[in-house]
Amino acid sequence: MKILLATNYMKGSLSAVDATNIIKKAALTVDKEIQIEKIPIADGGDGTLDAIKLYTDYEERTSQVSDPLGRRIQAKWLIIKDNGEKTAIIEAAQACGLSLLKPEEYNPLKTTTFGVGELINQAVENNCKKIIITVGGSSTNDDGSGILQALGIKLLDKDNNSIPKGGEGLKNLVSIDISGLNPKLKDVKILVACDVKNPLCGKNGASYVYAPQKGANPEQVEFLDKNLSEFADLTTKTTGNDYRNIQGTGAAGGISFALKSFLNAELIDGFSFIADISKLEDKIKNSDFVITTEGRLDSQTLEGKAPFQVAQLAKKYNVPTIIIAGSVENDINLKNSGITKVFSMTNETVSVEESVKNASILLENTAKRVFSFLKL
Incomplete structure (x- = not known):
């Protein structure tokens, strides 16, 4: 047998x-x-990096980044060769994963994806022309706003000050200034390996389905969903594109929505990616x-x-x-x-x-x- x-x-x-x-x-x-x-195997969530290492030749890198609550930690990521070009593999959970927190620290109002943005910057500085980001297992519900802040996009309140990091800070957002976006990203192809197919907002979206697992109570879930919806409205106004109802944009508290909206990322199925290489x-x-x-x-x-x-x-x-x-x-x-x-x-x-x-x-x-x- x-x-x-x-x-x-x-x-x-x-x-x-x-x-x-x-x-x-x-x-x-x-x-x-x-x-x-x-x-x-893996589907884009925790353990995806370890699974990938079994099926491909790689260089492992370690970078100091912010954890979900802003503490400095060491996060691992990979560089592989793809048709002679460098491709970075970033597991978002290395920088914003729920596994990085104690249960009493779970709080999607405060947790941020900023560290994931720092890893993207590291990949760009290492001349990677493609970046694959696996996004499951996050502790966040910030719509990927932390990533955008790390990449140089300014998220501003009514007084033209940067909003606080985390899902709660989005309530203060009134304008988005993309002029400071890392210019090296324009030559980089980004793929997001999603572990779920949920849209960004609504009863089947990021906040209602996943925020309770990250520490949100019912009142906070409603508040977070409203913030994601208003962020999507402002994103549409800024970019001219509205991706909130596309399958997978609700993955990892909206990380994939932000990356598709501002970096033209391609969303792929995380499991299919691993299934192919294995x-x-x-x-x-x-x-x-x-x-x-x-x-x-x-x-x-x-x-x-x-x-x-x-x-x-x-x-x-x-x-x-x-x-x-x-x-x-x-x-x-x-x-x-x-x-x-x-x-x-x-x-x-x-x-x-x-x-x-x-x-x-x-x-x-x-x-x-x-x-x-x-x-x-």
Whole structure:
């Protein structure tokens, strides 16, 4: 039996690579003859940089940038060669990720994408002619305004002063001055690898769907959505383009909206990008079973997250897909998802804190159950 482990990052606990190694170890304790192939994956969110490093030649760089709350940190990024030209790979979560904060620090009113803009500047200074930015896993809901500020665009209040960084500061915005934009960017192609397909605003937009996970209460969600909408109005007035309803512009609190609006970035599907460079589809069609992972399997997973897309690819070749999830939403509808069976690592009696702390052993034990099931 040939098993493909197309594992995904498990939020807050295990990288895709760690998950793969744990599952393989469990498999071999159950069946020493089983054939395992490992393809750690990502969809543009946390762990995308590590996944890319497995499938391409690269130079790793480290730059000092601002974290989501303005503290100086070291962020990693990559340079790869593409037809002889330098291409930078930037994982936004390295500078504005939720994983950089303690839970008590989650606050999308204050968190900023400024550090991501600093990484873009670094890539430009290193003569990169293409920049691919993966944008999932952010702690921000600032519409990418921090990025714009770092790149030299002035976001001004009624007194012609720069607005504060973060989602809350957007309420003071009355004008946008693009004259100071880094001139070297005009010769750079920018692609944004999105992990979700949400538009910028509204009930299915960045604020309503994702800001609660970043620390916003219902009143703040409404406030943030209003700020994003008004920012989009002013952006349209400034650039002549209105991209707020395009799929993916709500990714990472609006980062992709800002990059498309002001830098003419191309939005691409983060999972497809990784699937292409890892040759995932070829691996799937030559497998008997596919196993993938998810921190929490819920309705958002089925809106295009990596595990769902793995299952859809496998369905194309009639290859069954098993998902191992940290937890599973009650009454989730898996019809037409391509997901054959789900194994949960926890039950209702296990807290989130416990499951994160004990993720390795919980995953190993669950994987043993999976492979015992496959032997039947």
